[in-house]
Structure formats: C-alpha cells, structure tokens
Amino acid sequence: xxxxxxxxxxxxxxxxxxxxxxxxxxxxxxxxxxxxxxxxxxxxxxxxxxxxxxxxxxxxxxxxxxxxxxxxxxxxxxxxxxxxxxxxxxxxxxxxxxxxxxxxxxxxxxxxxxxxxxxxxxxxxxxxxxxxxxxxxxxxxxxxxxxxxxxxxxxxxxxxxxxxxxxxxxxxxxxxxxxxxxxxxxxxxxxxxxxxxxxxxxxxxxxxxxxxxxxxxxxxxxxxxxxxxxxxxxxxxxxxxxxxxxxxxxxxxxxxxxxxxxxxxxxxxxxxxxxxxxxxxxxxxxxxxxxxxxxxxxxxxxxxxxxxxxxxxxxxxxxxxxxxx
Amino acid sequence: xxxxxxxxxxxxxxxxxxxxxxxxxxxxxxxxxxxxxxxxxxxxxxxxxxxxxxxxxxxxxxxxxxxxxxxxxxxxxxxxxxxxxxxxxxxxxxxxxxxxxxxxxxxxxxxxxxxxxxxxxxxxxxxxxxxxxxxxxxxxxxxxxxxxxxxxxxxxxxxxxxxxxxxxxxxxxxxxxxxxxxxxxxxxxxxxxxxxxxxxxxxxxxxxxxxxxxxxxxxxxxxxxxxxxxxxxxxxxxxxxxxxxxxxxxxxxxxxxxxxxxxxxxxxxxxxxxxxxxxxxxxxxxxxxxxxxxxxxxxxxxxxxxxxxxxxxxxxxxxxxxxxxxxxxxxxxxxxxxxxxxxxxxxxxxxxxxxxxxxxxxxxxxxxxxxxxxxxxxxxxxxxxxxxxxxxxxxxxxxxxxxxxxxxxxxxxxxxxxxxxxxxxxxxxxxxxxxxxxxxxxxxxxxxxxxxxxxxxxxxxxxxxxxxxxxxxxxxxxxxxxxxxxxxxxxxxxxxxxxxxxxxxxxxxxxxxxxxxxxxxxxxxxxxxxxxxxxxxxxxxxxxxxxxxxxxxxxxxxxxxxxxxxxxxxxxxxxxxxxxxxxxxxxxxxxxxxxxxxxxxxxxxxxxxxxxxxxxxxxxxxxxxxxxxxxxxxxxxxxxxxxxxxxxxxxxxxxxxxxxxxxx
Numbered sequence: 001x002x003x004x005x006x007x008x009x010x011x012x013x014x015x016x017x018x019x020x021x022x023x024x025x026x027x028x029x030x031x032x033x034x035x036x037x038x039x040x041x042x043x044x045x046x047x048x049x050x051x052x053x054x055x056x057x058x059x060x061x062x063x064x065x066x067x068x069x070x071x072x073x074x075x076x077x078x079x080x081x082x083x084x085x086x087x088x089x090x091x092x093x094x095x096x097x098x099x100x101x102x103x104x105x106x107x108x109x110x111x112x113x114x115x116x117x118x119x120x121x122x123x124x125x126x127x128x129x130x131x132x133x134x135x136x137x138x139x140x141x142x143x144x145x146x147x148x149x150x151x152x153x154x155x156x157x158x159x160x161x162x163x164x165x166x167x168x169x170x171x172x173x174x175x176x177x178x179x180x181x182x183x184x185x186x187x188x189x190x191x192x193x194x195x196x197x198x199x200x201x202x203x204x205x206x207x208x209x210x211x212x213x214x215x216x217x218x219x220x221x222x223x224x225x226x227x228x229x230x231x232x233x234x235x236x237x238x239x240x241x242x243x244x245x246x247x248x249x250x251x252x253x254x255x256x257x258x259x260x261x262x263x264x265x266x267x268x269x270x271x272x273x274x275x276x277x278x279x280x281x282x283x284x285x286x287x288x289x290x291x292x293x294x295x296x297x298x299x300x301x302x303x304x305x306x307x308x309x310x311x312x313x314x315x316x317x318x319x320x321x322x323x324x325x
Numbered sequence: 326x327x328x329x330x331x332x333x334x335x336x337x338x339x340x341x342x343x344x345x346x347x348x349x350x351x352x353x354x355x356x357x358x359x360x361x362x363x364x365x366x367x368x369x370x371x372x373x374x375x376x377x378x379x380x381x382x383x384x385x386x387x388x389x390x391x392x393x394x395x396x397x398x399x400x401x402x403x404x405x406x407x408x409x410x411x412x413x414x415x416x417x418x419x420x421x422x423x424x425x426x427x428x429x430x431x432x433x434x435x436x437x438x439x440x441x442x443x444x445x446x447x448x449x450x451x452x453x454x455x456x457x458x459x460x461x462x463x464x465x466x467x468x469x470x471x472x473x474x475x476x477x478x479x480x481x482x483x484x485x486x487x488x489x490x491x492x493x494x495x496x497x498x499x500x501x502x503x504x505x506x507x508x509x510x511x512x513x514x515x516x517x518x519x520x521x522x523x524x525x526x527x528x529x530x531x532x533x534x535x536x537x538x539x540x541x542x543x544x545x546x547x548x549x550x551x552x553x554x555x556x557x558x559x560x561x562x563x564x565x566x567x568x569x570x571x572x573x574x575x576x577x578x579x580x581x582x583x584x585x586x587x588x589x590x591x592x593x594x595x596x597x598x599x600x601x602x603x604x605x606x607x608x609x610x611x612x613x614x615x616x617x618x619x620x621x622x623x624x625x626x627x628x629x630x631x632x633x634x635x636x637x638x639x640x641x642x643x644x645x646x647x648x649x650x651x652x653x654x655x656x657x658x659x660x661x662x663x664x665x666x667x668x669x670x671x672x673x674x675x676x677x678x679x680x681x682x683x684x685x686x687x688x689x690x691x692x693x694x695x696x697x698x699x700x701x702x703x704x705x706x707x708x709x710x711x712x713x714x715x716x717x718x719x720x721x722x723x724x725x726x727x728x729x730x731x732x733x734x735x736x737x738x739x740x741x742x743x744x745x746x747x748x749x750x751x752x753x754x755x756x757x758x759x760x761x762x763x764x765x766x767x768x769x770x771x772x773x774x775x776x777x778x779x780x781x782x783x784x785x786x787x788x789x790x791x792x793x794x795x796x797x798x799x800x801x802x803x804x805x806x807x808x809x810x811x812x813x814x815x816x817x818x819x820x821x822x823x824x825x826x827x828x829x830x831x832x833x834x835x836x837x838x839x840x841x842x843x844x845x846x847x848x849x850x851x852x853x854x855x856x857x858x859x860x861x862x863x864x865x866x867x868x869x870x871x872x873x874x875x876x877x878x879x880x881x882x883x884x885x886x887x888x889x890x891x892x893x894x895x896x897x898x899x900x901x902x903x904x905x906x907x908x909x910x911x912x913x914x915x916x917x918x919x920x921x922x923x924x925x926x927x928x929x930x931x932x933x934x935x936x937x938x939x940x941x942x943x944x945x946x947x948x949x950x951x952x953x954x955x956x957x958x959x960x961x962x963x964x965x966x967x968x969x970x971x972x973x974x975x976x977x978x979x980x981x982x983x984x985x986x987x988x989x
Contacts, residue, residue, distance in 0.1 A: 199860070
C-alpha cells in the first residue's frame with residue numbers, strides 16, 4: 001500500500017505545480033514584439049545562401065565574416081553547413097552548397113567538378129596566401145639558428161627521434177586532407193627522417209604546443225594563415241626554393257611548396273542566380289592578417305564566430321563596403 | 326542496467342560438439358606454432374611483406390574510386406535515385422524535420438520550436454513515470470534540466486531529435502526482422518554477416534557515400550545512425566524470441582493457436598522485456614554516433630564537440646560530451662525501468678491498475694498544461710539563464726586537464742616508451758616484417774587450435790581477403806596495436822571486474838564511471854591524451870583501452886558474480902585465502918565470461934581504430950580517415966574499412982568458438 005500513497009503524493013505535487021504555473025501565467029508570449037522582425041532589414045531579393053564551412057578555424061573566420069555581411073547588409077538567410085572539403089564539393093551538384101570560401105589547391109577536385117561535371121565555377125582568389133612547409137617551435141630556432149636551413153637537418157636528426165620514427169628523426173605530418181609531398185622530399189633530399197602521420201590538425205597543434213612549452217624537439221608540417229601561429233609563432237625551415245614545375249613529378253619533388261593563392265568556388269547555379277550573395281562572394285578578398293585576427297577572436301579569445309565577425313566588420317567598414325559595390 | 330553498446334554475440338551458446346580425439350595439450354601446440362614462426366622470421370625477415378606507401382593505390386582502390394565517381398555523375402538521371410533513394414530521403418527528412426520543429430528548431434514563422442523547455446521536461450518526466458517509475462521520472466527531469474543549465478538546450482534537443490528519429494526508423498524494420506530471425510534459423514544465418522558488417526565497418530567509410538546517396542544534412546546523418554543502431558535491436562529481438570521456452574509455444578499451438586496467434590499472443594508478449602533491452606541498446610548506439618555524424622552537418626551536441634576540437638578547447642568539448650553522457654544515462658535508465666515494468670506488469674496483474682489510471686490521467690493533464698505554457702510563453706519556451714553551469718564545468722575541465730598535463734607528462738612518457746619499445750615495436754616488427762604467407766599461416770593455425778576447424782577456415786578466408794584489399798602491411802600494424810590494447814583491456818578488466826564481482830558496493834561505485842567512459846565521445850579525451858602521450862600509436866591504444874575496458878570489466882564482474890555462492894563458501898570453509906579463492910575458484914569458474922570479455926574487448930578496440938588514426942596510430946585508421954578526406958584516396962579508405970571488418974570477423978569467430986569450447 002505504500003506504493004499507492006506515493007502515487008497519491010506525486011499527484012498532489014503535480015496539482016500544486018499546475019496551480020503555481022497557472023498563477024504565474026503572464027510575461028511575454030512567443031512571437032510577440034520584435035523577435036520575428038529583425039534580421040531581415042535588407043532587400044528580400046537574396047533568399048537563402050548555403051555556405052559550406054570546412055573544418056579549420058581560418059575557414060571558419062572567412063565564413064563568419066561573409067555570413068555576417070550577407071545577413072546584415074544584404075538580408076540573406078545564411079545557412080552554414082559544416083562539411084569536409086570533399087563532401088562540400090559534392091554539394092554543388094545537388095544544390096545543397098552555394099559557395100566554398102577557401103580552397104587549398106585541390107586541382108583534382110577542380111578537374112572533377114569544374115571541368116568534368118561542370119557543377120562548380122571558380123570565383124576568384126580570397127587574397128590569402130597559403131604557405132605550406134616545415135616548421136619548428138620558436139625555442140628551437142632560437143637555440144639552434146642554423147636549424148632553419150634544411151641542409152643542417154641531418155645534423156640534428158637524432159634529436160628528433162621518437163618512439164614512432166624507427167631510429168630516424170621524426171617529421172610530423174598532420175591531417176590527411178593536407179596537400180603534402182613530404183615522403184618524397186625526405187627521400188629526395190636524402191634526409192635521415194621518417195614521416196609520421198599525426199592524423200589530425202588537433203594532434204599536430206598539440207604536438208607543437210607541448211614542444212614549445214617543454215622545450216622538446218619537434219619538426220613538422222604546418223601552414224599559414226593559421227590562428228595557432230598567434231599563440232606560438234612557429235619558425236619555417238628553408239627547403240630548396242620552389243621553381244615553376246619542380247613539383248611536376250610527385251616522385252621526384254625536391255623543392256619547397258609553392259605559395260598557394262587560396263581561392264573561392266561557387267555552384268554553377270548560384271553563379272547565374274543573380275543573388276547579391278554571389279557578388280559578395282566574388283568580391284570578397286582580404287589579407288592573411290585579416291583572417292588571423294578573426295581566427296584569433298574565435299580560437300583564442302573564444303568569441304562566437306558571429307561576434308568575432310561583427311567585431312572585425314565594425315572595425316573594417318571600408319573593406320566591407322568595397323565588397324558590396 | 327548498462328549504458329553499453331553490448332553486442333550479445335555469444336547470446337546463443339549453441340553447445341559445440343566436444344572434441345577429444347587428440348591429447349596433445351593446446352598450450353604445447355601454440356608454443357610450437359610460435360616457435361616455428363620465430364625461427365622462420367629470423368630467416369625470412371623483410372621478404373614478401375606487401376607494404377604499400379601512403380599515397381600508393383592498387384587496382385582495387387582505383388576501381389572503387391571509379392564506381393564512386395560514376396554514381397556521383399549520374400545521380401540526377403538514374404531511376405534508382407529518382408524513385409528509391411530520393412523517396413527514402415524524403416520520408417526520413419520529413420520525420421527528422423518534424424521532430425526538430427517540435428522540440429529544437431524554430432518552425433512555422435515562430436522564433437522558437439513548438440514545445441519549449443518546460444514542456445519537454447514535463448513530457449520527459451511524465452513519460453518516464455508512465456513507462457517506468459517515479460524514480461527514473463525524477464532522474465529524467467533532473468537530467469534534462471541539467472542540459473538546460475549547461476547552456477546547451479537547443480543543441481541537446483537537436484541531438485535528441487536526431488536520436489529519436491533514428492531509433493524510430495531503426496525499430497521500424499529492426500523488430501520485424503528480429504522476430505523473423507527469431508523464428509527462422511535460415512533468416513538468422515543470412516542476417517548475421519550483414520549485422521556484423523554494419524557494426525564493424527567504420528562509420529567514416531560510409532559517411533561520404535551516404536551524402537552521395539542521401540545528400541547533405543539531417544537525413545544522411547539519421548540514416549548513418551540507423552545503420553549503426555539497428556543491428557543491436559535486430560540481434561536482441563531475435564534472441565528474445567528465441568529464448569521463449571519452446572514448451573510454451575508448443576502448448577499454445579496444441580491448444581489450437583495458429584502460427585500468427587502464437588506469435589502475437591505468446592512469443593511477442595513473453596519477449597517484450599528483452600525487446601525493450603534491444604531498444605535501449607539501439608538508443609545507446611545512436612548516441613555513440615552523435616559526434617561522427619556531425620562531420621556531415623548533423624546538428625546538435627556533436628557539432629559543439631567537433632568545433633571545440635578545432636581550437637583544442639577541451640573545456641567546451643568536455644561540456645558538450647558531458648551533456649551526451651547525461652542524456653545517455655537518462656535514456657538508458659528510463660528504458661531499463663520500462664523493461665522491468667513490462668516484466669512486472671506481465672507477472673503481477675492488476676493490483677495497482679485501479680489507482681494507476683486516474684493518476685496517469687492527472688499527470689497527462691498537467692503535462693499538457695506545461696506543454697501549452699511552453700508553447701505560448703517565452704519564459705517557458707526559452708531556457709532561462711546564460712548556461713553558467715556549463716561555463717564552470719568547462720573551466721573546471723580545463724584546469725584539471727592542464728594540471729594533469731603539467732604534472733604527469735614525465736611519468737606518462739616513461740610508461741609510453743617502455744611499453745612501445747618493450748612490447749609494441751618488437752611485436753609489430755614480427756607481424757609486418759614476416760612474409761605475409763607466414764603470418765597468414767600462423768593466424769590460420771592459431772585459429773584452428775583455439776577455435777576448431779571452422780574457425781580455422783574462417784581465418785583462412787579472412788587472410789586471403791586481407792591480402793586482396795592490398796593493405797596487408799597496414800592491417801598487420803593495426804593488428805599489433807589492437808592486440809596490445811586488448812591485453813591491456815583484459816588486465817584492467819580482470820582486476821576491476823573481480824573487485825566489482827566480489828563486492829556489491831564497489832560495483833555500485835565504479836559502474837557509473839564505466840557507463841560514462843563508454844558514452845563520452847572519444848573526441849573529447851583525445852586532446853588531453855595527446856598532451857600526455859603525443860601523437861603516437863600509444864595514444865591510440867590508451868584511447869581504445871578507455872573505450873573497451875568498461876565492457877570487459879562488466880562481463881568479468883558478471884561472470885565472477887555468477888559463481889555459485891555455495892562453491893565459494895565451500896572453498897572458504899576448506900581454508901582458501903582471498904587470493905587463492907580468486908585464482909583457484911572464481912576465475913577458473915568464470916572462464917566462459919573471460920573469453921567473452923576478450924571477444925568483446927577486441928571488437929571494441931577494433932571499433933576505435935579510426936579514432937586512433939586521428940592521433941598518430943597510422944595504418945588502417947589513417948587510411949580510412951584519408952579516404953574520407955581526399956577524393957583520390959576514397960577507394961583506399963573503403964578497402965581499409967573492409968580490412969578492419971575482416972580483422973573483426975576473424976577474431977570474433979575464433980574467440981567465440983573458443984568461448985563455446987571452454988564453456989562446453
């Protein structure tokens with residue numbers, strides 16, 4: 001019978017809650033007032049703008065700023081979609097993605113979707129220079145200044161040895177979606193190193209962060225623009241200089257990576273849709289420093305991407321206005 | 326009782342014929358095989374190793390690529406797409422969108438979903454009470470309120486919407502299929518390999534094709550989740566139907582019941598409790614997919630975890646991970662309680678029925694009022710507060726992580742280097758530097774010794790197919806780490822399991838931690854582990870141990886507890902000390918459980934191979950991740966996924982056959 005009493009008690013509590021709730025009825029109703037109206041101040045002609053967001057903070061910064069401007073200046077409804085590159089490109093054909101804002105090379109994908117399926121169209125450079133290469137933590141470059149020349153790397157190879165590198169020095173590579181020639185470089189430059197794949201950008205950054213903090217020996221693949229460089233300013237190692245065509249044969253590469261002009265792509269449909277968002281994407285350009293500032297707001301200062309974009313846009317109105325012309 | 330994705334493989338202990346023809350001891354045979362291997366390794370080292378560089382492809386890999394491209398190119402004209410995949414997508418999409426608009430996303434011109442937090446909390450409490458009891462109702466209310474206090478209300482509701490839609494869709498065909506497999510041996514045999522495949526194939530492998538078939542967005546995410554969440558429900562339903570005593574069914578049939586009647590009136594009601602357990606496991610599996618599905622734009626908590634990882638923000642990732650754990654624990658306890666109630670209701674009849682009905686009615690009325698309030702008023706619709714709890718949790722997690730990193734990393738480096746140099750490297754060298762045919766022969770021989778002739782044949786087929794994937798060398802590297810991880814899992818599992826099995830108090834204290842370790846997305850603890858152990862194979866091993874040890878521990882604890890009390894008492898009376906009792910009585914008698922624990926431990930470790938690829942384990946895990954990231958490596962990633970499945974099938978069959986022999 002104890003059980004019955006419990007149930008009765010539960011019922012009584014419930015009724016009391018109900019009474020309280022009814023007494024407390026009041027306050028604003030959903031849909032009242034301004035909540036539905038703001039955010040659509042511009043002209044209605046833009047419609048929905050589907051923006052792919054690839055998984056690195058620099059791209060997040062691009063997307064945040066473009067989305068902010070599209071929403072606030074053009075009155076678009078922006079849908080940001082978090083996708084890996086390969087899948088984002090797929091989305092051009094199915095109409096689920098309108099624009100990709102930061103493409104690193106990916107000539108294979110261009111061949112497949114721009115010239116092959118013709119679902120994607122190039123929309124010009126972002127103004128960002130993509131630099132890829134081998135980097136060491138600042139303490140190391142300071143303690144051994146000659147380490148930034150590849151010719152001296154073999155001298156230090158033993159110092160870079162880890163449990164993973166099988167007796168050689170370890171050259172740490174990151175996410176598999178990175179563009180890399182490192183295995184060929186190690187072989188062709190006759191370096192006493194082994195490429196070890198960390199497997200993710202997170203792992204790579206954590207390795208450099210730890211190396212700087214504990215003065216450990218780490219050399220690895222990295223790139224700029226990248227927010228992490230504002231936390232730990234890694235130093236680039238000089239490889240034999242890049243010349244046009246020196247990376248033509250993937251097996252025989254023995255030179256540094258070229259400087260990439262990062263560029264934008266849009267879906268073929270979007271390009272001819274007459275949407276003002278397309279003009280915005282086409283006109284959008286900024287510098288590595290610009291991107292690093294926004295990326296730092298997001299990654300280090302932990303602002304939301306939207307707040308970070310707002311902060312930057314308000315401080316750089318002139319640049320933004322140039323995109324809107 | 327467990328928040329686990331347990332795969333009840335060994336649930337059907339078909340007693341294998343006991344073989345006792347030859348009397349050569351098994352340990353001796355194993356020693357001979359290993360001895361021969363070592364000798365031949367010394368002679369043949371470095372020959373026929375079938376290694377393949379990171380960027381190299383085989384013909385098979387290229388062929389997979391071409392198929393993939395061909396599908397992508399004609400998806401707008403192919404009738405299969407127009408009339409089949411697109412229709413499926415439409416139905417699933419409608420379902421998900423409907424649930425999302427109900428609880429998580431703004432809908433129909435409203436800035437907020439139809440039912441706000443107060444309504445959802447009320448509903449959760451009421452439903453939990455109605456299907457379970459007031460205790461789990463309280464837990465549900467507290468848990469859901471906590472999600473809001475964390476500042477992650479909307480994300481949590483998105484995750485809940487996706488989980489519910491996926492589980493509903495999965496059950497829609499899992500239960501009929503399960504029942505079918507339960508009544509027909511043939512169907513059961515046909516289904517089994519498919520279920521194995523669905524559960525061991527790394528999710529990363531089919532994420533990209535899924536978006537090709539079902540486009541980007543919640544529909545694809547839901548379908549990916551369905552693929553992973555359906556097998557446990559099918560297996561457990563089949564098991565439930567199978568374990569209804571035959572006599573009962575025969576009795577019903579002799580009373581003139583038709584097959585249909587026997588099914589509906591006898592089999593299903595009697596197996597309801599176990600079927601609910603299947604639902605429970607389905608939900609847990611669905612929640613395990615939350616972070617992975619976020620990679621194809623699934624909304625919810627997974628997205629928060631993945632985004633936080635990009636800037637190595639452990640606190641935020643942990644915070645969202647904790648919400649997933651809380652949701653899992655609530656859903657687990659509620660469905661478990663529902664299972665118990667189903668049982669109790671069947672047994673006890675209608676003693677409380679008279680009171681129950683009016684109370685249920687009153688509860689429903691109150692809930693409706695809450696739902697109405699949350700639909701109408703902002704205060705009841707939008708969770709109040711700024712998520713202060715979440716911020717304190719995040720900063721506490723950050724502080725703790727930092728402390729551990731700063732104070733333990735010297736120690737952890739020593740442990741890592743000792744284990745890597747002493748155990749992992751030699752073992753891996755032995756596996757990767759021996760000729761492939763030698764390792765293959767050893768695997769087949771060991772399979773036969775441990776599991777009998779059929780297991781040996783399975784091993785031979787798997788070895789052949791592994792060579793066919795073109796990734797033999799990578800598979801062996803992965804195998805080395807996997808086996809080392811499994812050994813660690815078993816050491817931990819036996820130690821903890823015996824302790825838990827011998828003391829109910831210890832069990833109650835440790836179990837929640839085990840549950841949490843299994844449901845917490847691995848992505849969350851990768852960053853601290855990376856700080857402790859660097860980007861190495863060892864980090865991957867530690868992550869796998871964290872994920873797999875709880876299952877092994879629970880099974881061992883269960884086995885130890887099932888040793889009859891009378892036996893233990895007799896041994897104690899005969900003067901056995903605690904240590905003797907454990908090693909001479911409890912562990913030997915729990916041998917079946919130990920083998921099953923090894924089986925499950927190994928399968929769980931294998932399911933972490935891909936996560937390991939993200940933190941420096943390389944090999945198959947890296948191949949899978951690379952295939953997901955780069956178009957030209959797609960086929961190689963697919964082949965790597967297949968290789969993982971093959972390793973899984975091989976070891977599952979061998980350990981299961983071994984388990985049957987030891988328990989027979």
